Structures are given as structure tokens and as C-alpha cells.
Amino acid sequence: MTARLPDIALTEASPMPLPLDGVGMRGVELPIWPDDPGVRHPVHARADVEVDLPDPQVKGIHMSRLYRLLCDSAESQKLGAASLQKLLRAMVESHADCGSARARLVLSFELLCKRAALVTPGLHGWNAYPVRLEALWRDGSFTLDAQVRVTYASTCPCSAALSRQLIAQAFDARFATHKTMATADALAWLQDNATLATPHSQRSIADIQVRLPHDAPDLGLLRLIDLAEAALGTPAQGAVKRADEQAFARLNGQNLMYVEDAARRLQAALAGSFAVTRIDVRHLESLHPHDAFARVSNASAGEVFA
Known part of the structure; x- marks a missing residue:
């Protein structure tokens, strides 16, 4: 019965013969x-999944082949570098009749982690x-990039210094005439x-x-994630009692940072572990109606992230 069903992608040529960089599905x-x-x-x-369509005469790719390969891989094994490389190669091979030489897969998900309170x-x-994983197979070469998002607290060093100055001035105004002062006062x-x-x-x-x-x-x-949170020093806290909130206030007061400081800390922490990195840091300002932003990357021209 299946043999009688029409398959337009095979039986009709494209009326506008142009190659395509990528064709596939998004949001699977x-x-x-x-x-x-x-x-x-x-x-x-x-998942976003695609293959290229370099043959201008081919009307369309085989979406169902990509979908089945994706689901079969996800259901049969854990996804790591080796299994993702195997999956992308299979996607390209499944489209040999389209001349495909490139496959790309992007996976977006969240990791839910249990974290202990600071002191309680x-x-x-x-x-x-x-988390965002991007795997790419292109002309026999495989790359795998991972992106994680970490939320933390940042306290402005300039604002802290201005605050200390005001407190010192108020203290001096209150006790300037006192030759001696009790510790209790x-x-x-x-x-x-x-x-x-x-x-x-x-x-x-x-x-x-x-x-x-x-x-x-x-x-x-x-x-x-652990490496990044350790470098930043003030990761967001899920559960707190008053003692934990006080400990968090102490951490922030002892861990002043500009957005530039945060980006540099992270880059220094990752430099010894990863050959190619890119870091985008954003402070959702409480002082301004706009955000502060910094980016740093050690990627060379031939290693630019997609």
C-alpha cells in the first residue's frame, strides 16, 4: 500500500533549481x-535538526528519516560526543540521494540540580x-559545543565604596566632638x-x-556549571533561612565585581580546561534601566562558534 502513495520529493524536480544551506525541523x-x-x-x-541540500534539482529532503533517526537515538542511548557523532553521520548517509554532506543538531533543555543552603x-x-548543545558534522569533520547559563548575584564595587564613604562621614559627624568613645556606643x-x-x-x-x-x-x-559558580563566588540560592541570607550578604560584600570582572574571572577559570570558549555576561542593573554587558572569547577565526 505504501508503494502506491505519491512521493513528490522524489517524483518532481524543483521548479527553481537552487542549493540550500539547511533544511529540517525546529522545536522537535x-x-x-x-x-x-x-x-x-x-x-x-x-531539538533543531537539519541537513544541507546542495543538489539544486532535488525538490525536498526526507523529514521523516531525520525524525526517526533522532528519536531512535534519544530512546536507545545516552547522548554524548560519540553517540551524537554517530547520529549526525547517519543523518547525512540517509540523505545520500540528496547529496547532503552536512548535518546539524541543536538540543535545548534544562538541568535541575539540588543545591545545599549556605549554612543551614x-x-x-x-x-x-x-543548556544548549550544538553538534555539527560537515565534510567528515565533527564539532560539539555546549552552552550553559549560570545565575548569580553581583555587587558594584563603585557603589560599595560610595556607600562606605557616606557611612564614614555620618560616623564622623556624630562622634567628631568625642575625645573618647565606648565600644558599645x-x-x-x-x-x-x-x-x-x-x-x-x-x-x-x-x-x-x-x-x-x-x-x-x-x-x-x-x-x-560548578567551575563557573566557584569562579563567580555568589551563585543564586534556592532555599534560605535568615542565617543563609546573612551568609549570602557577607559573600556579596566580600565579592564585589563589575561585569568586566565577572567575564575575566570566568575566562581565567575555564582557560585550562577548554581550548575554545566564549563567555557572555550580563548584569541586570538595579541602578539603571538598561543592563551592563561583557563578552570574551579565545576562539580563533577558524573556530568561531555558530
Whole structure:
């Protein structure tokens, strides 16, 4: 019965013979199991998948072939560098009749991680980390890039210095005429007035993209996230009691950073682990109606991310 069904992609030629860089599907929903030591169950992902169509006479690609290959791979094995390379090669081979030599797959999903509170024993919260994997097979060459997003707090060094100046001036105005001062009086004044001015701080976002080695034993996504959070020093907290909030306030006060500082910290932390990196940092300003932004990359002209 299937043999009698029309297949226009095979029986008709393109009325406008032009090659196409990519044809495929976007937003394919499926479960995947990233090959990562910290990921213990499948996650919901959305996939963009495509192959090139260099033959100008071919009317269309075989969408169903790409879909079946994608789903079969996701359901039968964990997705890592080796399995993704195998999948992309199969996609190109499935389109030999179209002359395809290139396949691309982008997977977008979130990793939900349990994180301990800063100081309260037994208290945990959950942080979600958006992830984007991009695998490319082109003329027999394979590349795999991973991007993770980390949310953290940043406190402006300039604002902190201005705040300290105001507090010092107020302290001097209050006690300038005192030749001696009891420690208890100083402590009482600080308790009531040390927040005369507060530094501006804000939720901040780092998008970190790295090129993964072909022979990596696993994706290492959670290791990358941990490395980034350690470099930044003030990752967002899921669950807090007052003691944890106080500990977080201390961390922010001792960890002042401009957006430039954050980008440089991350680049220095990743330099020894990944050959190609790109970091985009954004501070969602509490002082301004716009955001502060910094980018740094060590990618050469031949290694530019897509």
C-alpha cells in the first residue's frame, strides 16, 4: 500500500533549481538522557535538526528519516560526543540521494540540580540551568559545543565604596566632638546606621559556551556549571533561612565585581580546561534601566562558534 502513495520529493524536480544551506525541523520535542555523571534520568528537550541540500534539482529532503533517526537515538542511548557523532553521520548517509554532506543538531533543555543552603544543615533548594548543545558534522569533520547559563548575584564595587564613604562621614559627624568613645556606643551606632547607604547589586547571568573534545568520556555539564559558580563566588540560592541570607550578604560584600570582572574571572577559570570558549555576561542593573554587558572569547577565526 505504501508503494502506491505519491512521493513528490522524489517524483518532481524543483521548479527553481537552487542549493540550500539547511533544511529540517525546529522545536522537535523528545526525551534525552545527557551522558553526564550528575544526570540520573532523562530530561525534556527540544531539538533543531537539519541537513544541507546542495543538489539544486532535488525538490525536498526526507523529514521523516531525520525524525526517526533522532528519536531512535534519544530512546536507545545516552547522548554524548560519540553517540551524537554517530547520529549526525547517519543523518547525512540517509540523505545520500540528496547529496547532503552536512548535518546539524541543536538540543535545548534544562538541568535541575539540588543545591545545599549556605549554612543551614539539611536545607536544600533546586536550581535550573538552561543548556544548549550544538553538534555539527560537515565534510567528515565533527564539532560539539555546549552552552550553559549560570545565575548569580553581583555587587558594584563603585557603589560599595560610595556607600562606605557616606557611612564614614555620618560616623564622623556624630562622634567628631568625642575625645573618647565606648565600644558599645560605636556598635550601637553602626547597628542602626551602617546601612545609611547600600551598594547596588543585582541578579546576573553568565552564558558560557565551550567546545567539547571529541574523546570526552562524558559531557561534563555539571562540572562546567560548578567551575563557573566557584569562579563567580555568589551563585543564586534556592532555599534560605535568615542565617543563609546573612551568609549570602557577607559573600556579596566580600565579592564585589563589575561585569568586566565577572567575564575575566570566568575566562581565567575555564582557560585550562577548554581550548575554545566564549563567555557572555550580563548584569541586570538595579541602578539603571538598561543592563551592563561583557563578552570574551579565545576562539580563533577558524573556530568561531555558530
